[in-house]
Amino acid sequence: MTEILRLENVSKAFGGIHAVNDVSFTLQEGEIVGLIGPNGAGKTTLVNLITGVHPLTSGKVVFAGTDVSRQKPFQAARRGLARTFQIVQPFPEMSVLENVAAGSLFGGGRGGMAEAMQAARDELEFVGLGHVAEQPAALLSLPNRKRLELAKSLAMKPKVLLLDEVNAGLNAAEIDGALELIRKIAARGITIILIEHLMKVVLSISQRILVLHHGELIAQGDPQAVVNDPRVVEAYLGAKFAARFATPIAEGASNG
Template sequence: MTEILRLENVSKSFGGNHAVNDVSFSLEEGEIIGLIGPNGAGKTTLVNLITGVHPLTSGKVIFAGEDVSKQQAFQAARRGLARTFQIVQPFPNMTVLENVAAGALFGGGTGSVQDALESAHQELKFVGLDAVADTPASALALPNRKRLELAKSLAMRPKFLLLDEVNAGLNASEIDGALDLIRKIAARGVTILIIEHLMKVVLSISQRILVLHHGELIAQGDPRTVIEDPQVVEAYLGSKFAARVKAESHHV
């Protein structure tokens, strides 16, 4: 497989606070990777560094063979690095269609407004929101706002998609629908990094898992190896959860 993203000793400090400290890993095209860790571990900060929202204090970000360490957010989007946000904030006075078209026009590099609208229609159909295309984004309930966020990101034609707690606030049925959608996105050839607190979700969808704690990468590997790692159990999972998942796996 071909490497699509590599971080080399990436760090970010805010004053004296080391939010991300000397993180290195590489990801391959087509993978679905889970990123887990306690609140405040540096997960969202790491995504912000990868996508150019924050400048790096030190280290390198290599995307598709190119050093993009100094890129800005709009440059990341145009290179094919798209992301969703933990707190979904669509343009409330614009329609659902206009929200997605904005992503296509300014992030996806479409040549005209008409092309952007056509791309937006396609992505809304893909995520199941074509019936509410002309509805104001402010009128959508949370599950559909989450789908709108995905459609906006997909309209940017990403090669790599970072999902920041896309399942937060959803019920069990809505989470199942979101996971089906994520798998369909991956089937397009998009590499996905998903930040997630629900371990059942992470274990069901991730091929590999990265674990952050106090800004440091303390473990990485296949899901089974990671959840049995003593550092991960102590820092995040807890011994009861790890034992339960291990027991369940022996009955599968």
């Protein structure tokens, strides 16, 4: 497999608070990697560092062999680093189609509006929203707003897609549909980092798992081995409860 993304000793401090501390890992082309950790572990901050939203305090981000540590978000998008947001906020007065076309123009390197609109139509069909393309985005349900967010990201022609809590707020049937769509995205050759709170979801789709706790990478590797790692159990349950409960958190627990 070919390396597509590498983090070397990446850190981010906000004043005296170390939100991310000395994180290193590599991502191979075509992988689906779960990124988990308790609330406040630094997961979204790490995504923001990878995509240029926040500058690094120290360390290095290498994407497709290029040092991109100082990139801006628009540069990340045009290189092929796309992301979704935990709180979905489409342009409400614009149509569903226009929202996706905006993503295509911003990050996809399209030649002009006609090409961007065609790319938007293609991605809307792919995510199952072709039938609502002309509707105002404000009228979409939460599950369809999530699909719109995916279509916008796909229109940027990403090589790596970072999905931040894409299943938050969805019911079981909607989550199943979202996972099917994520698998279809991966089948296109797009590498995926999935930030997720539901452990069953992570275990069902991830080839590897990375675990953050207090901004530090405390475990990574095979999903079943990682979620049964004593350090991971303690991070979720606390030392006192981890010692009392021997049942692996992989048996259906959520990380809250």
